[in-house]
Amino acid sequence: MNAFHSIPNILPIVPIKNIVLLPGLILRFHTSQKDTVQLLQKIYKAVDSKETKYIVGCVPFPRSTSTTNKNSIASTAPLTHPGSKPSSPKKKTGEHFDQTSDLHEYGCAARIVRLESTSTGFMAVVEGIARIRIERYIFERPYLEAEVTAFLEPAIPKDDQELQELAGSLKSTGRELLAVLKDLKVPLPVLVQLQKFIDNAPAGSLADLLVNTIELTYEEKLMLKISQKTHSAVEGKKYLGFYLRNQLNSIKDELSDRDDSSIDDDDVTDLIKRLQASGLTAEAEKVVQRELKRLKRMHPTQAEYQIVRTYLETLSEIPWSKCTTDVLEINKARQQLEDDHYGLTTVKKRVLEYLAVLKLKDDIRGPILCLQGPPGVGKTSLGKSIASALGRKFHRISLGGVRDEAEIRGHRRTYIGAMPGLIAQGLRRVGVKNPVFLLDEIDKVGHLSNHGDPSAALLEVLDPEQNNTFNDHYLNVPLDLSKVLFIATANQIDSIPLPLLDRMEIISIPGYTFDEKIHIAKRHLLPKQIVSHGLSPNDIKISDGVLLKIAVGYTREAGVRNLEREIASVCRAKAVKYADVKDNGETHAYNPEVTAEDVESILGVEKFDIEVAERAAKPGVVTGLTWTAYGSGGILFIEATQMPGKGNIQLTGKLGDVIKESAQIALSWVRAHSFQLGITTAANESSFFFERDIHIHFPAGAVGKDGPSAGIALTTALVSLFTHRYVPPTTAMTGETTLRGLVLPVGGIKEKIIAAHRAGIKKVILPSRNRKDVEGDVPENVKEGIVFVYANNIYDVLQAAFDGEKIWTENPPIVEVESRL
Template identity: 55%
Template sequence: MPMPPQSGSTDRSTPSDSLFQFGCLAKVLRVERVGFGGYAIFAEGVSRFRVQAMLQDKPHLLAKVEHFVEQVEDVNSRDGDLLTQITAFRELSKSFISKMRDLQLPDPLIAQLSKLMDNSKSGVLANILVSVIETTYEEKLEYLSTTTLKARLIMANEWMTRQLHDMNDWLMKCLKVLKISQQIHSNIEGKLSKKQREYYLRQQLNAIKTELGEKDEQTQGGSAGSAEDEEMSELKRRIIAARMPKEAEAVAMREFKRLKKLHPSSAEWSVSRTYLDVVADLPWSKHTQDVLDISKARSQLDGDHFGLDNVKRRVLEYLSVIKVKGDLKAPIICFVGPPGVGKTSLGKSIASAMHREFHRISLGGVRDEADIRGHRRTYVGALPGLIMHGMRKASVNNPVILLDEIDKTVQSSYYGDPSAALLEVLDPEQNNTFTDHYVNMPFDLSKVLFIATANSVDTIPAPLLDRMEVIQIPGYTFEEKLHIARQHLLPKQIKAHGLEVDQVQISDETLLKLAENYTRESGVRNFERKIASVVRAKCVEWAEFKESGNIDNYNQHVTEKDLETILGLQTYEKEIAQNDAEAGVVTGLAYSGSGNGDILMIEATYMPGDGKLQLTGSLGDVIRESAQIALTWVKAQAYELKLTRSPNVNLVEHRDVHIHFPAGAVAKDGPSAGIALATSIVSLFSGKRVPTTTAMTGEISLRGRVLPVGGIKEKVLAAHRAGIKTIILPARNRKDVTGDVPETIRNSIEFVYVQTISDVLQAALIIDERGMEVSSHWIPSRLESHL
């Protein structure tokens, strides 16, 4: 144990010089990790020792010590003075315990000390009590250096007597204060008004402080009290300034009065204070003024996003109605589209165009209903839900709140259904009285413009989907990607990597090749990553030339040949088809659950068997049923198609048919491959092939009618990215092509609209280009003229 340094002296001594002569030998019981990377060490004292000689200072202290074994209490000792000190110490210990009971200390602590006093030796008990009572630092060092039990008991008795005397004085002061308190209460009880009672109670507080000897601290206590009063006054002003509805203000003021009666050290006080802070911070009446300049809003939307005409038109319609009418319930808009097409950034642009506050709420993976509606205040650590938290953060009652990934909330979980909790939030007829469980008062959300985003509507519950206006955002064409890269992505990446705009020059042809051959996605996220890779490569090149002093030799242009050096061999070919068309192989079009369109290869073959149909490729139930319908139709129409020589012959009587969808690890399902499956089977048995640049999508009925399907624009864009030249579509999907597909793509692809499967076969199958004789026995009458 170190000695305290002398005042005014400069300590230049070695560590051994600053140590006290006596110390305590301890045994480490355990070591535990505590917060902030620290450790707690639990040690048990063994014996005191005295340093005889220091052997070394570095790297650690090494000393020769003398151990002192603790003297055991001997009741039969002949030393009368020792027995007298032991008896006096026991009496003082009992008095000490009695005084602690008078002070109303916790009963478990008193019981533990009583048990320790009864079962411990006098020497051990003296060591414990000396560490508990008030003693100076020097007295503790003197006690440590005392090796005999009698001398230590003499010190302990002296200090215990002093401690008990101080406790008696303190208790006398408390009794006197209680008498004063009783006199004040008897004088003011039932005779004075409320203000007069408050005045006399404050006088009572001052009298208590005076009797306790805290008169010098009266000013400090008064300032603390005034600070607390000022804090309560500020809270009341915030509640009034919030301009709540009358019912809400009455609840808040009732809670405020209850808060003033609670003691600040109680747990209920902090709960009530937090609640009032939340209620006072909510924007009950504060809002921003919409900037209703339609031309500026259109310019900003056009500058932030290329294309997306339907979305921009809907936003401008909303602003125009507000400008004409002056008020309009905010619609609930849901942007549905594949990843990376700008759904989230579009919400920010809408908020900026309307000059409103913007707040984003991520719903991906939310599984607790309380995350939306908040926790009830009966729970420990209760907080408001995401909606109220967003309103509090936005600080206005008419922000734009983006509900991101609304299709990825966990439904029907153990903690409730968050999608069901959103029903009231997203209903324009109900959200003017939305009640959060924590706030427990109706709050008006009708002025909030909610914008939801989703990749697919399939996982959104029907009641929730019915409350939203769905706006589809399809993928981008190559021309749109080129414009986005030129206006946004390339300048953004150049700036992010510390270069100037003129230090990286990429031509439109190079950007187009980058989009076509190195990415195949609906959005532009991966496209931006590839652009970032190119910019990083130019950054390395520029840094190397600068280090070598040949900065003039730096070439800022990126050519198509440079892409292969930077990014490696191209990942995708524009022509996805094989070199030669084969019988039984057809290209279909699919729509993925994430909102992307894609091509779907279908391969069919047969082998000797007994008419079984085998399907492979991670297929779902719907697409399996489509394959069954397609095979049934072909078997029923085999004679008319001249695939058999008699109507009584089973086409697959001695054959098994196997249909495979490549990329077997990717799950596939949906009603879009019916005509492609039927065409594949007819091509297989007839030997006629389908061009590799022809793709098709559509469902068939058992009678051979072609039924419409969804996701036409996404499928057409995927076909365009893959280099398809001809697309066969149901006739009832003609309006989707005319209304959604960009004109540039419509002009570059030939669309064939069909009503029956015979129309599909007529448009898809071609004559064998290798000069093989075509047998007329299989050709249906409707195909003879075409072939």
């Protein structure tokens, strides 16, 4: 009872076109009417979830005679109160009403069940509660609001034989409907609920249900007064029975064959226009036409309807043919790269070569560029600079942590929540088919798992011979990626699968020297932080010496991220001081200069020092050079000691198998040449090594270490230990050694030399076959402060390590024999 008792006397009014809402029934409709959108927007923002309890009045206004169609999808019912005269429909055309006089006098109070925001307005689902009569309109802006009266359908008097017979006829007709639905294989739970409703529902509610089922014109549904005695019982039964039986006979045909007017004409027309304007390919056009036919056969309340509609909207937003015009001016690109980045000469040269070929050939089919280097060296910003130089749109796709192949290729539409993959979504976002895509952290993409292999899915994306017909599982239409300029970034290449690595050209970006960091700080980091902290360039003055102090004493990295953080800390401190003097009206007392003492008071005690300068030379201690997993170089201290024992060797410092093997090789070589090195007094003396144990330790024990590069450093450390000679702390070395004493080349020379420069190394011992790496890659300002010694064998290493002293009594020739096939 009394469902309308909770209905306020004043309700916001929602005009609905061509449709009539009934009490107890659900209606879904879309609106783009400005006034109604403002009302629904207010309700949408006022609730935490999309399910609401807001009550509105749904009042119809006449449909255009040009659009009248008996196959309207909306359900309607008589909205007139017994004894009242319905409003005369005005002859209006167009989408929206112009004034409140266009609206009918009667409507239905409705609870908003769900709201969905769309690109053109709102999709609303409402449940009819009770009929209402509009007494008067109170407001028309920003949305309609009216004083209403809610009323129930009158009960059928027990002594009114005609209406009692009509009520019985309604129940009989309802049971006929139930029988037809059984033949149509409607699910059993639905039939059970319908049976209960037909048996127990009042005549008025049952009439609402049946009228909602039959096909009538809009005007007929408004004028129909089943509950009134204006028609005789026989006429009412005949009138309703004719339409109802006619409807029941055609239900099955309608379910399988609806015409185009069975969906919202305005929305579909707009969607079709967007699809036509998107420049579909021939394959996409076929798919779109097929899906549009499916959409037109569906009722909007079907679950599949929204899935198909969302799919078509996605296709309409893919840039099938829209492109931007490339700006292929090499001088402009060169200036852009110089303005955005300091140094990186090799990288800039390769990028300009790439752009020059693109200009001459007008084709980017070729290797995909992969910028490899440690964090913070500018890989991502370099990609942005390339896009800016080309005049293309830029989009970054983060691949770190991607473990599902569907994130690359998209989900098939058979799954709930399916969506396009990252590539298709990126094209949809930028709106053109020739953007610059930055595939960030490609070395951290997941490999084979229960959800497929995302790295394998990237093979088609990055292969110029295949990506012109890339298949996204959601779109299921060939997508042309041949115009996209892909640039990948990685910290290391060891974790990239070989087939994927084969499709990319690696461009290494090493760490910066202190000189480069100072220039970067002056040109980019400091101005950026000054602006971000609300200061002007004249409010902070930092000299090169102070910047160098910050870089050396408070950062130890290949890139410049930590340097920027420390500069930001200095700017914050100066901002506080400037704000204080400004509040006190003493801006003249503010000093913009930042001194070395200011840096220490702001940043605290220096976090790092020049390790090698602080270390004292000791036998058995050698400085090595290492290459970290993130692509930057570093220094590595090796400490060896001996003690009475039984000839055992112990290795500590979280070491890998390769570096442990290098230690065994070093010890074997020293034992084999102990007499020549003066360690033992006789060539056949064997007791020396079996009377003592050896312990080799690599400090920074929490950091994993592996690789063959420490071979010559391990050998030198053992010789230093047993001969009691010192290796200067400012001497560092890297290289692999063999059992014959040969010194083999290693990788990462540029990064290692830059790290040695940062650490204050003065002499570096390298394999002779790495000379070309030093001469070709290492910056000149780094080479100027370091003496390089190139070694062919371990004797060359020992002589350079001990400052030219020849400690062996005999130097047997070591000849590397080349195998010839």
